[in-house]
Amino acid sequence: MKAFILDHYKKKGPLRFGDMSEPEVGDDDVLVQVHAAGLNLLDSKIRDGEFKPILPYRPPFILGHDMAGTVIRVGSNVRRFKLGDEIYARPRDGRIGTFAQLIAVNEADVALKPSNLSMEEAASIPLVALTAWQVLVEAAALKKGQKILIHAGSGGVGSFAIQLAKHLGATVATTTSTANIELVKSLGADVIIDYKKQDFETLLTGYDVVLNSLDGDTLQKSLNILKPGGKLISISGPPDPDFAREQGLNWFLRQLLRLLSLKIRRKARRHRVTYAFLFMRANGDQLSKIATLIEDGIIRPVMDKIFPFAAVNEALAYIETGRSRGKVVVKMR
Template sequence: MKALVLKRYGGLDHVEFADMARPTIKPDEILVEVHAAGLNPIDYMIPKGMFKPILKLQLPATLGSDLAGVVVEVGSRVTRFKKGDAVYASIFDLPGGSLAELVAVPEYAAALKPDNLDFVQAASVPMVGLTSWQALNERAQLKRGQKVFIPAGSGGIGTFAIQLAKQLGAKVGTTTSTANVEWVRELGADEVVDYKKQEFEQVLHGYDVVLGTIRGDGVAKSLEILNPNSSVVSLIGPPDAAFARARGMNFLMRFVFGLMSGKIIRQARQRAASYSFLFVRPDGRQLAKIGELLAASRIRPVIDRVFPFAQAKAGLAYLEQGRAKGKVVVQMK
């Protein structure tokens, strides 16, 4: 089968198509014929080696984590799926990758595809959906009436997280460029800051939750808009010692991550706020709950561009430019 593979670290120059063996599934796995695969920023960061200390890949490694497709084989212990089911899943941080014609997926990581979504739409959801759900619902425990700041509202995470936050009953603030101000309002944002004209920390105030999505000093600046007893959940780091412990890392890595996050944790405490780093995990049952919102059209996928499988590498390069308005998806079939 054909797959998009990272041969060695050093960037997209070392990513190419290769013929790989058909996956052999375990008793608790399903084999999925992939119809579409969603792309995420981490997919072009991994080839650069940015996650080598965290993600232990065996090279050559198939890239990608989000997929939607049809079950063609089920393991002997699988009870939730059967051959012919249309499913979607994230296999992030698991062996294998989604940019392949066939992918072995653990049963616990998959959910039935919402009937009202095609495969491209469904493939755009898993990582942004699960990240938003785990950050806002689980970690921050966002409550009705609270205010959440979700920067970069027109990006892949932003477009989904804004909609989910509104479903949770929160008020949403975001940033975007001039051209997208009204568009993110239509997604549900209540306060929109045009970052080309204003600094968000000079405009927004009284927030209870911040979703950290922008590299640089954005997380530190966001502390200025927070209420006491608020929380910052960062998706871009720095990783903290709690994250290292959760992954079973050794004392040295826990110490290093503790040093890396020490400054922002102290700054947050000075504002009577908490800081934590979130690394999304696959969870099919959460995807099923997200699927209910999608099926009821309470949340809609936002897709910027679709690339054919033969141009998957070009799709990663396009995503790396940082101009996508929503998600970028690769279509296999």
């Protein structure tokens, strides 16, 4: 089968378009013909080698974390899916590889795609939707009447998280550029901070939750808008000791991550708030719930561009500019 392959870690190194063996299908797997694959900055960071200590993939391997497609084979233990089902998924870590014509995925990671979305739209959803769900519903336990700041509201995670937070009944503030104010307003944002002209740190106060996806400086400033008991949740780091334990990392890496997050954890304690790092995990049941929200018209995908499959490298370069509004997808055919 044709695929985009990472032969060795290299910053901004191109993926190789070539042939790989068809994936083996385990008893609990579905084999999927990929129709479209979403791109994420996580793909770029893995390619650049930033995640080697905690996600030790051995090249050559196929990159890609989001996809939508059709089930063409099922393992002997599979009961939830059948041939011909249109599905979407974020395969679990260790089994990624959506930049390919075929992929085998554990059925627990898979859900029927929202019936009102195209394959391309569905492929844009899994990683960002699961991230938003696991931050807002699980980690933050966001409740009606609470206030949340979602940084980078026009991005993939931000555009989904705004809509989910509004559905949960929260008041939503977001940061964005001048060009994207109307977009985040259309998604339901109540308070919009134009980061090119305004400083969120001086304008916001008394917030319950902050979802950070930006740099360390933004992370530090976010502490100042939280009320006592508030939660600062970052998907861009630094990883904390809880994450290290969940990943089963060795003693040395656990100590390293403890040191990397020590400064922000200490500052959070002084502000009487909590800091947590979240690295999303695959979850087909959550994707099923998300599909219902999309089918009910509560949440809509925000798409930027659709590239042809042959242009995966160009699509990665585009999302690395930081200018994409919503998600970027490659279409297989």
